[in-house]
């Protein structure tokens with residue numbers, strides 16, 4: 713599978729026809745700064761298509777990117793703002809969390825898969841667990857993607873694996889990778905594009 717084209721379509725902050733125009737979504741959620749936008753760039757092999765940043769809170773809208781593969785499969789890859797950014801006011805944090813809740817529980821959205829990204833060094837936080845619970849209730853398919861694996865040694869990786877297995881539903885698919893170094897990004901990419909989940 714190769715990507716024929718990847719193009720930014722639009723950013724939304726609420727109700728919009730793009731949510732349910734019949735194109736399946738693969739969405740990226742996670743705490744602020746875990747590397748959602750970097751993951752999207754690494755997967756698409758386009759370094760600068762998605763804006764990333766050192767300062768958390770870089771992505772503020774739900775951004776839709778239209779992808780067409782060489783096999784003419786069309787999908788939206790959806791980059792969401794991060795949750796839990798401490799420097800925002802409580803009101804701003806709540807507004808962002810509400811927007812993400814709205815997206816991941818939307819009954820009419822054509823969400824094929826949600827990829828919940830965590831920072832391997834931080835692990836699963838309380839707010840991640842809240843969003844996992846919401847996706848379970850809404851009946852959405854999701855995977856866990858542990859990014860920044862380059863920041864931790866083997867011992868910490870083993871510890872993280874044990875923790876995740878203890879905390880999430882059995883059978884949930886987990887990926888350990890680095891968007892920066894490219895490690896295991898091919899595995900994640902293939903899974904996101906595979907028809908097996910449909």
Ligand SMILES: Nc1nc2c(ncn2[C@@H]2O[C@H](COP(=O)(O)OP(=O)(O)OP(=O)(O)O)[C@@H](O)[C@H]2O)c(=O)[nH]1
Nearest residue numbers: 745746747748749750764765769770771794891892
């Ligand atoms: N060490 C390391 N740093 C990474 C990796 N992926 C992303 N980063 C860094 O993490 C920071 C945040 O990256 P973004 O991709 O903007 O993160 P985001 O989750 O989209 O952030 P928000 O949009 O603010 O929620 C940047 O400084 C990236 O360079 C990785 O695999 N390893």
Ligand SMILES: [Mg+2]
Nearest residue numbers: 748749770771
């Ligand atoms: Mg971002």
